Amino acid sequence: MVSDAYARIDAVVRRIPRGRVSSYGEIARLAGLPGRARQVGYALHALPEAEEVPWQRVVNAQGGISLGGDTGLGSLQRNMLETEGIVFNDRGRIDLKRFGWRPRHGSRRRVKPGRPSEQGRMRVD
DNA sequence: GCAATGACGCTCT
DNA sequence: CAGAGCGCCATTG
Numbered sequence: 001m002v003s004d005a006y007a008r009i010d011a012v013v014r015r016i017p018r019g020r021v022s023s024y025g026e027i028a029r030l031a032g033l034p035g036r037a038r039q040v041g042y043a044l045h046a047l048p049e050a051e052e053v054p055w056q057r058v059v060n061a062q063g064g065i066s067l068g069g070d071t072g073l074g075s076l077q078r079n080m081l082e083t084e085g086i087v088f089n090d091r092g093r094i095d096l097k098r099f100g101w102r103p104r105h106g107s108r109r110r111v112k113p114g115r116p117s118e119q120g121r122m123r124v125d
Numbered sequence: 126g127c128a129a130t131g132a133c134g135c136t137c138t
Numbered sequence: 139c140a141g142a143g144c145g146c147c148a149t150t151g
Contacts, residue, residue: 005148024133039148041132046149058132066132073132 008032009043016057019085020101021094023061030103041066056080057101063094 008031015030016022024037033039044055056077060066067074078088086099094100 003148025135028133035134035146036148037133038131038146039133042148043132045132055132060132061134068132077132 005031005033005036005039006043006046009040010047010051010053013044013053013055013058015103016054016101018054019099021057021059021063021081021086021096021099022101023063023096024058025061027058057084059094063089063096063100064092 009027012027012030013022024040028034028037028040031040040058044053044058047053047055059077065074065077067077078092081094082088086094088094
C-alpha cells in the first residue's frame with residue numbers, strides 16, 4: 001500500500017455489506033479521516049482492479065453516483081448496485097434511508113487517548 | 126515547489 | 139428540492 005490512509009479506507013469499504021451503500025464522507029470518518037471525503041474518492045480511484053473492494057457501494061452523501069461517463073464506470077456501478085438489490089429513484093439516486101449502511105452504534109472507536117487534539121473541540125450551538 | 130484538479134460535503138440562495 | 143458557492147486536502151502536472 002502506498003499510504004496508511006488508503007489501507008484504512010480500503011478496510012472500511014470492505015465492511016459494507018451487500019445490498020447496502022455508504023457515502024464518501026461516512027467512509028472517511030469511519031476510516032479516521034474526518035473531512036477528507038475527497039481523499040476517499042482518490043483512494044478508490046487508485047484501487048487495483050484485482051482488489052475485491054466493493055467500491056460500487058460507495059456513493060456521495062446525496063445517494064447519487066459521482067463518476068464521470070468517460071470510462072462508463074458510472075453505468076457499471078449503477079448496474080452492479082441494482083444487481084445487489086439497490087433501487088434508484090427517478091432522479092437516479094438511492095434512498096439512503098433504506099439502503100444507507102449504518103455501522104453499529106456500539107462499534108469500536110478509533111479514538112486514541114493520547115491525542116488531545118480532538119478533545120478540546122466542542123460545538124457551541 | 127507552486128498551481129490546477131477532483132469517485133466530496135455543507136450552507137446558503 | 140435543486141443549483142451555486144465555498145471549504146477541504148492529497149495527488150498530479
